[in-house]
Amino acid sequence: MNQEKHNSNEPDWETLRKDFPTLDGHTYLALANKAPLPRQVESAMREWMADIYNNAGEVSFSMDPVEQTRKTVARVFGAPSHTIALIKNTSEGINIVAQGFDLNSGDNVVISVFEHENNTFPWRYLEAKGVEVRMAEPAEDGRLTIDYYQSLIDEKTKVVAASWVSYGNGFRQNVPALADICHNAGAKLVIDAIQAVGILSDPVSSLGADVVIAGGHKAQFSLTGAGFMYVREDVLAEITPPYAAKYSFTSNDRFQETPTLAADSHRFEYGNPNYLGIWVQRRAAEYVESIGLENIEARVKETTTYMIEQAESRGIKVLTPKPWQSRAGIVSIDCSTDHERLVDDLHKKKILVSFKDRFLRASLHFYNNKDDVDRLIESIAN
Numbered sequence: 001m002n003q004e005k006h007n008s009n010e011p012d013w014e015t016l017r018k019d020f021p022t023l024d025g026h027t028y029l030a031l032a033n034k035a036p037l038p039r040q041v042e043s044a045m046r047e048w049m050a051d052i053y054n055n056a057g058e059v060s061f062s063m064d065p066v067e068q069t070r071k072t073v074a075r076v077f078g079a080p081s082h083t084i085a086l087i088k089n090t091s092e093g094i095n096i097v098a099q100g101f102d103l104n105s106g107d108n109v110v111i112s113v114f115e116h117e118n119n120t121f122p123w124r125y126l127e128a129k130g131v132e133v134r135m136a137e138p139a140e141d142g143r144l145t146i147d148y149y150q151s152l153i154d155e156k157t158k159v160v161a162a163s164w165v166s167y168g169n170g171f172r173q174n175v176p177a178l179a180d181i182c183h184n185a186g187a188k189l190v191i192d193a194i195q196a197v198g199i200l201s202d203p204v205s206s207l208g209a210d211v212v213i214a215g216g217h218k219a220q221f222s223l224t225g226a227g228f229m230y231v232r233e234d235v236l237a238e239i240t241p242p243y244a245a246k247y248s249f250t251s252n253d254r255f256q257e258t259p260t261l262a263a264d265s266h267r268f269e270y271g272n273p274n275y276l277g278i279w280v281q282r283r284a285a286e287y288v289e290s291i292g293l294e295n296i297e298a299r300v301k302e303t304t305t306y307m308i309e310q311a312e313s314r315g316i317k318v319l320t321p322k323p324w325q326s327r328a329g330i331v332s333i334d335c336s337t338d339h340e341r342l343v344d345d346l347h348k349k350k351i352l353v354s355f356k357d358r359f360l361r362a363s364l365h366f367y368n369n370k371d372d373v374d375r376l377i378e379s380i381a382n
Contacts, residue, residue, distance in 0.1 A: 011295050017367045027372050030352040032167060032195055032330050032363035035221050044283035048276055066273050069282035073228050076285040076293075077214075078203020083236070085229040085265035086278055090194045091118040093213030093229040094161070096268055097190055098122040100239035101159060105130025109159045110152045110187075112136035112144050114166040119192040123161060132156075142169050142321050142332075150181050157187045164207075165195035168357035170320040170330025172196070179208030188235065194218055194227075199300050199329045199365065201293035210235045216277075219329065219365060221284040226277030231265055245270030291366065299366040300329045307331050307362065307373045314381040319359060333360045335380050342380065351376055 022028055022036035051060040059065065066086065074081035087093050099122075103109070109123045113135050123133050134152045138144050149160060160182045165172045175191060182189040188210040197204065197212075198219025204212040212230040216222025231239065241261065246252045247269045250260045261267045288296070301324050308318050311333060319332040335342060343355040353376065354361040362376060 010298070011291055011366075013299060013366060013369065016291065017369065020367050023367060025350060027349075027351040027375050029362040029364060029368065029372060029376060030354050031218055031365050032356075032361060033218075033354050034224075035218050035365070036367075037223075038221055038284075038287060040283055040287045041221060041223070041280055044280045045276065047283075048279045060279065061275055063273075065282065066275070066278050069278045069285075072282045072285045072289075076289045077197055077228070077230075079205040079230045080233070082264035083205070083230050083233055085231065085268040086273060086281070087213075087227055087229050087268065088225045088274065089118075089215035089217075089227050090116075090192055090213050091122070091215075093211070093227070094119055094122045094190065094192065096229070096242060097159075097211050097213075097239055098126060099242040101188065102238075102240075103129075103131050103158050106132075106156060107158045108132035108134055108154070108156050109161060110134045110136060110149060110157055111161045112138070112149075112163075114138060114144060114168055114171065115161065115163060116167045116192065119161055119163065123159075138169075138171070142171055142319055143326060144171060144173060146174065146177050146181060149178060153181065153185045153187060155185070157185060159188045159190055161190040161192070163195065164191050164193040164197075164200070164212075165328045165330065167195055167330070168361065169332040169359075170195075170327050170361075170363075172200075172321075172326050172328050174325070175207040175209055179210075183208075188238075195330060195363075196328055198288055198293075199297060201297045204230045205232075211239075216281050216284065220281070221287060222281040223274075223277045225274045226281040228281075229265070229268060231268075236264065236267070239268075241268050241270075243270050247271070247273075296366045300364055303364050303368050303370065303373060304329060304331055306370055307364070307377070310373055310377045314377060316377070316381060329365060330361060330363045332357070333362065333380070335360060346376070346379060349379060351379055 019038040020036050028036045048060050070084050071081045074084045136148050179189045190211045191209040193212050193214040197214040210232050215227035217224040248267050311318050317334040320327050339360050340355045
C-alpha cells in the first residue's frame with residue numbers, strides 16, 4: 001500500500017491523523033454522514049464540564065463564550081460576525097428562511113433533484129399555500145448547469161435554494177455564477193453548505209449568496225445541534241424570524257412598548273442556546289483554523305483525485321464530476337452491483353462508507369490517506 005510522504009511545507013498529516021481515535025480501528029470514509037471527532041472535542045467537553053463542577057457553570061452557562069464562538073466561526077469561515085447566527089443545524093436555518101421570506105401564492109422557488117431532504121421539504125411545505133417548487137435536473141455528466149437553473153427562473157421566482165456541494169454525487173456548484181443569475185432576476189440565493197464548509201477555503205461571504213447555512217457535525221468537527229447561518233447584511237431585514245424570544249430583540253425588557261427585532265443575526269436566535277455544542281463549536285473551529293483551510297482543501301483534492309484515479313484504473317465507474325472546481329470531498333462510485341449490500345459488507349470489514357442515491361458514497365477529510373483509499377478500492381474491486 002502507499003505510504004504518505006511528509007512535506008515539510010505542509011502540515012504533518014500523519015501526526016494530525018492521530019487526533020482521531022476512531023481511525024485506529026476503522027477506515028473512515030463517511031464524513032458526509034457524520035465526522036469522527038478529534039480528541040480536541042473531548043477536551044473541550046471536559047473543559048466545559050469542569051467549569052460546571054468547579055464554578056457552578058459560571059462560564060459554561062454564560063453568553064460570553066457564545067459571542068466568542070460567533071466571532072471565531074466568523075473569522076475562520078469568512079464573514080462579519082454580526083452576519084453569523086448560531087443555529088442548531090442546516091434544517092433549522094433553511095426553515096427560518098423558507099418561513100421568513102415573504103413567499104405567497106403564485107411565487108415559485110427553484111431547487112434541484114440533488115438537494116438533501118432538508119433542503120427539499122421546507123420548500124415543499126410551502127406548496128400548501130400556493131408556492132410552486134421547480135426542480136432542476138442534472139446533465140449527463142452529473143453537473144447542475146447554470147443554464148438549466150436560468151431556464152427555470154422567471155419574474156415570479158423569489159428564491160433559488162442549492163447545495164454548494166451535493167450530498168449525493170458530490171457535485172460542487174459555481175455559487176458566484178448562480179448568485180449572479182439569481183440577483184439579475186431579483187431572486188434570493190440560499191446555499192446549503194454543510195458538505196463544503198470545513199473542506200473548501202472560500203470565505204462564505206465571498207460566494208455572493210444571500211444566505212449560507214451549515215450544520216457543524218461534519219467537516220467542521222462540531223457536535224450535532226451546533227451550526228451556523230450567514231445572512232448577507234443587506235438581506236437581514238428581509239427575513240422575518242418565524243420564532244422569537246429574548247435574544248431575538250434589541251432589548252430583553254419584556255415590558256417595552258414596542259419590541260424591536262435585532263438588526264443583526266441575533267434576530268434568528270431565541271431562548272437558551274446549546275451551550276455545550278457552541279462551546280465545542282468554537283474549539284472545533286479553532287482546530288480547523290490551526291491546520292488552515294487552504295491546506296485542508298489541497299489535501300482533500302489530492303486524496304479524492306487519487307481515489308478517482310485508482311477506481312477508474314480498476315474499471316470502477318465514478319459518478320462524481322472529475323474537475324476539482326466541480327467537486328470537493330465526496331466521491332460517488334458505481335460498482336455495478338447491489339450497493340446497499342456492498343456498503344453493509346464493507347462495514348463488517350470496518351470500512352465505513354455510505355449508501356446514497358443508489359450508489360456507494362465515499363467522503364474524505366484531511367485525516368484520510370492513500371492507504372484508506374487503497375483499502376476501499378481493493379475491497380470493492382475483488
